[in-house]
Amino acid sequence: MHEQQRRRAGELLREKGIDAAFFASPASVTWLTGFAPPIQTGPHPFAAAPPLVWWDGERFTLIVVDGLAGAAAPFAAEPDGDVLTYQGYTIEAPIDSATHLRAVLRSLWERRSSSGLFRRIGLESWMIPAAVRDAMFGALFAAAHWTPIDGWLASLRAIKTEEELQKLRENFRLTDIAHAAARKAVHAGAREIDVWLAARQAVEAAAGCRVPMGNDCVVGYRTENIGGWPLDHALRPGDSIIVDLSTIRYGYWSDSCATYVADAPTPQQQAIHQVVGEALAFGASLLRPGAVAGEIDRRLRRFIADAGYPVYPHHSGHGVGVTGHEAPRIVPHSREILEPGMVVLLEPGVYFPGEIGVRLEDAFLITEEGAIQLTTHDKRL
């Protein structure tokens, strides 16, 4: 599982003169190992630190609190993978996860440092807790050996493996199901939260388990009608509602958007919806290897402006994977170049704050020939 990711990461790190590395960002941990702990109620209650991955130049060691041992276990079966756990919950003594984690880190470090010295150690320094760094390397270890590697894996993550595409496809399947349910739930009198709950119900019933979900569920009359979590604003006849959904199963995000109208749409809504739909189709026609992200962005914005509408203030699109927004970013000035294996969203919109918001979004896999659409939800008004 995720061997290709680890191989690519190792190559990049060695190329840049890094002997060993310590990862703590949830994105890096999931991408390197496939391990995706539950997130919906916050960090694990008895963990001293987030899940960590230590790379000693050869093997990858996933370090988690014992309450996550079951979820982490598959990684121990990997040829280059180890799992270390430390005690969290116990009724026999006060909970002291930090002491247990410190002991694991010390022994991990002592074992390795006796077999060779590391000259340059990469650290995801914005995610590694200060005490983890202190515990691992000791107070006497010179800071000169540390190199911040925050964000280094981001560009590697842009090209998806077959295994990742399977996980993404399963999420897009769930999101399609969610949209079908949301569409049915839109009618005058329903609230944003009711539409949202219909989508969530459909996803978790289909998945047979809890699934974290984003993103937006906002009626047109909200002043901030571009995005936001659902509240108890009720739909009146003729109100539009943006439903922008992600599911996060196996640690991978989907993303797609549709806009619905309670009862009958007005001619203005129909006109806007048509332009946004045409913009999305136009954007999709530009997707191919070699295309420059900033150029796609520029042409999509001009398409909206040429149609006589205000240009949306957000990105035209973005990549997706172990995070909801990642490379390539389809934004002004971006010089990122599309490559086969990238998965990108396009999401043009038209907004009149406090009145109408319309956004449509599909996902695409960049291929040698162009792009394949991964989302199949009904985006009609």
Add this chain to the structure above:
Amino acid sequence: MHEQQRRRAGELLREKGIDAAFFASPASVTWLTGFAPPIQTGPHPFAAAPPLVWWDGERFTLIVVDGLAGAAAPFAAEPDGDVLTYQGYTIEAPIDSATHLRAVLRSLWERRSSSGLFRRIGLESWMIPAAVRDAMFGALFAAAHWTPIDGWLASLRAIKTEEELQKLRENFRLTDIAHAAARKAVHAGAREIDVWLAARQAVEAAAGCRVPMGNDCVVGYRTENIGGWPLDHALRPGDSIIVDLSTIRYGYWSDSCATYVADAPTPQQQAIHQVVGEALAFGASLLRPGAVAGEIDRRLRRFIADAGYPVYPHHSGHGVGVTGHEAPRIVPHSREILEPGMVVLLEPGVYFPGEIGVRLEDAFLITEEGAIQLTTHDKRL
């Protein structure tokens, strides 16, 4: 909002010779400020670090990514509170939250250090990212000035303020609503996830917004039938199901449990359910100021053993607040003493792994006279 908490924290820190302190645990941040960011899809996607609180000996400064500015704004109106934000999302440039946060931290530190030197700075060292500590204090700042203060606020948190009780009561109200819905959803053919979804639907429809939820929804025939998130295990006639629920609104957790049976319970289930109910009532009768947590635990376990059943392997209960499990822990050997203002759960259970699990749980506020029950869900079989 939460002035009492900040006053108590300041007193404790000064008493222990701490001049200034830096907090990063979500529990500390919410408890000190009332700020409770959304958690259900993980950390904020464009934040360089978790929300931080800096105390300079007088004022508390909440530091968040600009995407959380709205949620943080009320804290700026506090007489002793400030809010600093840093740029996260932008389409005008590559996202570089870390650079923006570093600048905020440097200016915060330079401003204060010119007005006086701190001899001892407290750090929640297991939660503060290494790069945040480096950015704030600079590489030349001697580690001798740092004192780890992880967990220091935990004992202060055990006694709830009136304001916290209001937040907890709202959560217990939501959890009661959830149980009523779960009870109705239990029937042969329903799956764990269906029962869970009924509870969630009821909570979010009543709250009019998204509400993070824990804990367990497990049928008796699961080998690990004590706890776990709902899966697609279907209830057969006569199967028991433990439904242990928390809602987390305003950053505060509720917690309560009931056990239901699909269709008609067996005599064995009835007998176990009765004993667990009696144990819970017995435990409740022991709650009063001055009672020792370990003694309540011991007597509850003996109650179950005396009834001829295996004694549960988990705690007998625990406090609740900005985390789901906090002081006082009602576990063996605990010398914690109950005091008015504490909110505790009691949750005895009887488990035959892979066959039947029964747990019942109520919440209690310790008062001068004894205890008031905060949960009102129907716990009958």
